[in-house]
Amino acid sequence: MTALPAPTPSSDQNSFAANFxxxxxxxxxxxxLVANLNREQNKIQNLLSSLGFALRSFNNLNQFxxxxxxxxxxxxxxxxxxxxxxxxxxxxxxxxxxxxxGLASQEIRNGISKVTRELGKGESLPENTSLDELxxxxxxxxxxxxxTPILAKGKERGRLYVxxxxxxxxxxxxRQKLVQLVADQAAVAIANNxxxxxxxxxxxxxxxxxxxxxxxxxxxxxxxxxxxxxxxAAACRTANRVGxxxxxxxxANYDQPDSNANETNEGSTxxxxxxxxxxxxxxxxxxxxxxxxxxxxxxxxxxHHSPAKVLKHLNRVMYDDLESSHRxxxxxxxxxxxxxxxxxxxNAAHNPPLWWQASSNTVHRLDTLGxxxxxxxxxxxxxxxxxxxxxxxxxxxxxxxxxxVNSKGKRFEEHNxxxxxxxxxxxxxxxxxxxxYLFNTVDCFxxxxxxxxxxxxxxxxxxxxx
Numbered sequence: 001m002t003a004l005p006a007p008t009p010s011s012d013q014n015s016f017a018a019n020f021x022x023x024x025x026x027x028x029x030x031x032x033l034v035a036n037l038n039r040e041q042n043k044i045q046n047l048l049s050s051l052g053f054a055l056r057s058f059n060n061l062n063q064f065x066x067x068x069x070x071x072x073x074x075x076x077x078x079x080x081x082x083x084x085x086x087x088x089x090x091x092x093x094x095x096x097x098x099x100x101x102g103l104a105s106q107e108i109r110n111g112i113s114k115v116t117r118e119l120g121k122g123e124s125l126p127e128n129t130s131l132d133e134l135x136x137x138x139x140x141x142x143x144x145x146x147x148t149p150i151l152a153k154g155k156e157r158g159r160l161y162v163x164x165x166x167x168x169x170x171x172x173x174x175r176q177k178l179v180q181l182v183a184d185q186a187a188v189a190i191a192n193n194x195x196x197x198x199x200x201x202x203x204x205x206x207x208x209x210x211x212x213x214x215x216x217x218x219x220x221x222x223x224x225x226x227x228x229x230x231x232x233a234a235a236c237r238t239a240n241r242v243g244x245x246x247x248x249x250x251x252a253n254y255d256q257p258d259s260n261a262n263e264t265n266e267g268s269t270x271x272x273x274x275x276x277x278x279x280x281x282x283x284x285x286x287x288x289x290x291x292x293x294x295x296x297x298x299x300x301x302x303x304h305h306s307p308a309k310v311l312k313h314l315n316r317v318m319y320d321d322l323e324s325s326h327r328x329x330x331x332x333x334x335x336x337x338x339x340x341x342x343x344x345x346x347n348a349a350h351n352p353p354l355w356w357q358a359s360s361n362t363v364h365r366l367d368t369l370g371x372x373x374x375x376x377x378x379x380x381x382x383x384x385x386x387x388x389x390x391x392x393x394x395x396x397x398x399x400x401x402x403x404x405v406n407s408k409g410k411r412f413e414e415h416n417x418x419x420x421x422x423x424x425x426x427x428x429x430x431x432x433x434x435x436x437y438l439f440n441t442v443d444c445f446x447x448x449x450x451x452x453x454x455x456x457x458x459x460x461x462x463x464x465x466x
Contacts, residue, residue: 061193068160068186069098075178076146078162078169080105082112083186084131085150085158092116092131095158108163111138131159139163146171148180152187152194160186225249226267228338233431234459235439237400243455244279244286245398246293250301252335269338273301273310276396276459277331277350277373286455289327293318293373297333307333307346308368308383315348315373315381322374329373332396334366341463343394344385348373351399354418356425358391363422366394393425393434393462400456401438406446416445431460 050071069081080099087093094112099105115134136145143163150158160183224232236245250273277293279286296317300310310333322328332353334345345353345366352367370381388394397417404412420441424434435458442456 061189064189065186066096068182069096072160072162072179072182073098073100075182076162076175078146078164079166080108080163082108082161082163083150083158084112084116084161085190086156091120092158099163108139108143111135111140114138132161135161144169144171146176146179148176148183150183150187150190152191157187157190220247221249225251225272227272227336228267228269229341229463230267230336230338231431231462231464232460233435234457235435236455236457237439237452238455239400239452240283244281244283244290245400245455245457246275246277246279246290247396247457247459248275248294248297249273250275250298252301252304267338271335271337273333273335274396274459274461275331275333276353276398276457277329278398278455278457280328280330285325285327289322289325289329292321293329293331297331306383307335307344308370308381311346311348311370311373311381312379315371315379316377319374319377328375331373332366336461341388342385343388344383346370346381346383348379348381351397351402351414353397354395354421355386355388356393356395356422357389358393358425359389361426363418388463390463390465393421393431393460395421395434395438396457396459396461398455398457400452400454401442401458403454404442404446404456405453407450412442412445416441431462434460434462 065083068083072081073079080097082094082098083096085093085095092115094109094116097105097109097112099108112135115131115138132145132147135147139145142165144165145161145163147159147161149156150160160179162179220236221234224234232249234247236243236247238245251268252271252273275297277290279289279293293314297310297314300314300317303310303313305313311331314331318329329348330350331348332345332350333348334343334353336343343366345368347366347368348370349372352365355364355366356362357364364386366384366386368382368384371379373379395417401417402412402414406412417438420438421434424437429437438458439456446452
């Protein structure tokens with residue numbers, strides 16, 4: 001525990017010492033002097049102890065700061081005190097003022113307020129002039145001003161001043177240390193308040209993130225669609241609580257009041273749009289763009305255009321928003337017709353899905369030429385189609401899989417994904433099993449204890465016997 005500085009002798013005590021210098025001091029007078037010194041030290045100790053108790057007890061910063069000028073005046077034996085805090089951009093605020101012993105508080109308040117108003121107008125301090133000097137010059141000449149900084153986390157957050165009209169008052173080292181002790185308590189209170197505000201801000205952001213996570217979770221398909229002749233599975237794992245990956249299943253008649261009108265016992269027979277996308281970046285900004293993409297794409301599907309036209313129109317309507325946010329979207333859009341088993345598709349620079357063709361036991365990449373969504377307002381998109389057979393399996397994925405990095409710095413890469421997918425499909429795994437197998441494979445590659453650095457999404461579509 002830091003020892004308190006010895007109290008400064010009062011003017012009467014100094015006079016007493018001067019009168020008896022060189023003379024034999026009576027024992028009773030010395031005892032009285034020692035008693036006075038002890039009383040002064042006890043008073044200071046009690047004041048600082050009370051200040052420490054208030055620091056531990058007060059939850060409101062302003063309530064605690066109210067007593068700071070009073071304590072500073074008491075421990076320094078002055079007529080008053082003032083607490084000024086910096087508010088940023090050169091602004092200074094008179095937080096608290098205390099005057100005693102007949103000192104005119106309004107006179108002092110007006111002088112300090114004049115200085116703070118001038119600084120509040122954006123006027124900088126005159127060259128080679130400190131705030132202490134400005135305040136001293138703004139007050140009556142018979143008032144002496146002494147100041148000390150309030151330092152919180154290594155940064156000056158304000159200044160604590162004491163005032164006196166005593167012409168013989170000395171701003172000695174002991175008094176400076178006592179006032180600095182009070183200023184340090186104020187700094188601790190300010191730092192604690194900053195920390196409490198940061199905690200509250202983090203809690204608020206956590207609540208908002210929780211809401212965003214919940215909203216995004218409900219925007220992604222919560223169950224797999226029942227499509228005639230298909231077995232579908234999907235999974236999305238975000239690197240953060242909110243991600244930028246997107247996948248969706250949209251029936252061609254989803255705008256109709258009864259979208260199940262064309263559904264048989266074997267599943268829906270209307271064409272379905274199967275889409276996967278990835279917003280550049282991750283976290284909340286990417287999640288917001290993902291939400292916007294989902295809404296605009298679903299609106300575009302209502303026009304019943306071909307895949308290439310859907311991407312072309314989507315790019316045009318999203319271009320301005322994406323350009324202003326400096327983000328882009330990769331998107332693979334496909335339409336599957338259960339009646340013909342034909343898959344039509346168009347690609348906006350997304351990772352090409354993989355097609356395992358059961359009849360030839362080979363893996364093909366489904367790709368067409370097309371630019372990122374949001375890169376150029378006049379981008380053109382090509383279109384292609386394939387005829388699927390029984391047992392054929394399509395793997396849609398995002399680059400979180402191929403870009404996954406292990407502890408040695410090696411990436412998973414596309415060839416490992418193709419090899420793993422080929423093996424699982426060849427073994428006759430159904431869609432859900434393939435999704436689980438691929439996630440387990442990439443987890444073993446990067447290490448299960450290592451969190452993903454990017455969002456990872458898989459969609460598997462498998463043609464089955466009707």
